Amino acid sequence: xxxxxxxxxxxxxxxxxxxxxxxxxxxxxxxxxxxxxxxxxxxxxxxxxxxxxxxxxxxxxxxxxxxxxxxxxxxxxxxxxxxxxxxxxxxxxxxx
Numbered sequence: 001x002x003x004x005x006x007x008x009x010x011x012x013x014x015x016x017x018x019x020x021x022x023x024x025x026x027x028x029x030x031x032x033x034x035x036x037x038x039x040x041x042x043x044x045x046x047x048x049x050x051x052x053x054x055x056x057x058x059x060x061x062x063x064x065x066x067x068x069x070x071x072x073x074x075x076x077x078x079x080x081x082x083x084x085x086x087x088x089x090x091x092x093x094x095x096x
Contacts, residue, residue: 017091020084022077029084033091038064040088044073061089 021028030041037059044052058064065085068074074081 061092
């Protein structure tokens with residue numbers, strides 16, 4: 001059984017507060033703080049030819065953390081999800 005090391009990156013984007021993505025580009029999360037909380041846009045590349053994008057609004061860091069823990073892809077990309085959770089909670093609580 002071969003294990004691949006999954007990496008991720010965090011960067012600032014002009015239209016969003018932060019972008020967290022896997023090194024292979026399979027998953028991308030754009031995070032933007034707003035008056036109502038934290039807007040998160042999650043894009044997943046499917047089959048290399050199309051993508052699925054979802055947008056969510058979180059009003060608390062607890063709700064955001066629960067959503068991160070519920071994503072089944074977190075086990076395949078643990079570093080990306082750790083960065084996502086940490087940076088998202090920072091944006092929600094104003095510690096960025």
